[in-house]
Amino acid sequence: MHNGRSYGAFLFDMDGTILSSIAAAERVWAAWARKFDLDVETFLPTIHGVRARETISGLGIPGIDLEAEIEALTLAEMDDVEGIEAIAGAAELLVSLPPKRWAIVTSAPRALAARRLEAAGIPFPPLMVAGEDVENGKPAPDCFLLAARTLGQRPEDCLVFEDAIAGIQAADAAGMSVAVITATHRHRLDTWHPTVAGYDSLVATCDERGHLVISEAAGARIAELGV
Numbered sequence: 001m002h003n004g005r006s007y008g009a010f011l012f013d014m015d016g017t018i019l020s021s022i023a024a025a026e027r028v029w030a031a032w033a034r035k036f037d038l039d040v041e042t043f044l045p046t047i048h049g050v051r052a053r054e055t056i057s058g059l060g061i062p063g064i065d066l067e068a069e070i071e072a073l074t075l076a077e078m079d080d081v082e083g084i085e086a087i088a089g090a091a092e093l094l095v096s097l098p099p100k101r102w103a104i105v106t107s108a109p110r111a112l113a114a115r116r117l118e119a120a121g122i123p124f125p126p127l128m129v130a131g132e133d134v135e136n137g138k139p140a141p142d143c144f145l146l147a148a149r150t151l152g153q154r155p156e157d158c159l160v161f162e163d164a165i166a167g168i169q170a171a172d173a174a175g176m177s178v179a180v181i182t183a184t185h186r187h188r189l190d191t192w193h194p195t196v197a198g199y200d201s202l203v204a205t206c207d208e209r210g211h212l213v214i215s216e217a218a219g220a221r222i223a224e225l226g227v
Helices: 022-035 040-046 052-057 066-079 090-095 110-120 142-151 165-174
Strands: 009-012 102-105 158-162 177-181 202-206 212-216
Touching: 009 142, 009 212, 022 040, 022 066, 052 066, 066 110, 102 142, 142 158, 142 165, 158 165, 165 177
Parallel strands: 009 102, 009 158, 158 177
Antiparallel strands: 202 212
16 A cells, blocks of 8 residues: 555544444434435535534525534434444554554544544544644645644655545645545545555554554455555
């Protein structure tokens, strides 16, 4: 993957990247959409990878109390964790990484992220950049740049693991390398970045300089669609 490059840090999106929460999120958002007479089938694909703030604001619903709706949605999502589980190999890979060399970078509020990580059996990370930590959410690069800066790494030395278009665009805008996790994808994603279904085919090691290297496990096959 990425031709054997080494990295200063790995940055992981959460929903759809290290855990599967699509069913739970869509249950909550579908109920919310029906409240405002939105076409649920058309609306649901727009919620993934971005903050509720941008999702709701972009709808232009007249007279809506944005903060109240965000709070209500967050509470509803925290109540519904049925079916949330770790993506294959994610927890094992994360615990194998040096603590100061990785972070979770999510559009979710911190409280919701903690709830979903607990439901999936993934330990809380040494560093998390959550939705409320930046002024501009994905696809803006702010969240990934903040994570790199906090870890003391240059953006170009970071590898981002993502699953959603908004997150990939954010990582690209930050000048970072990207690996696309397709475990929760229902359709093929049109991307030039390398793709992999899950983490059980990946091994992380440190090179002689202490930099991180991600490689294929013996017998695994990663789809290299670009470098």
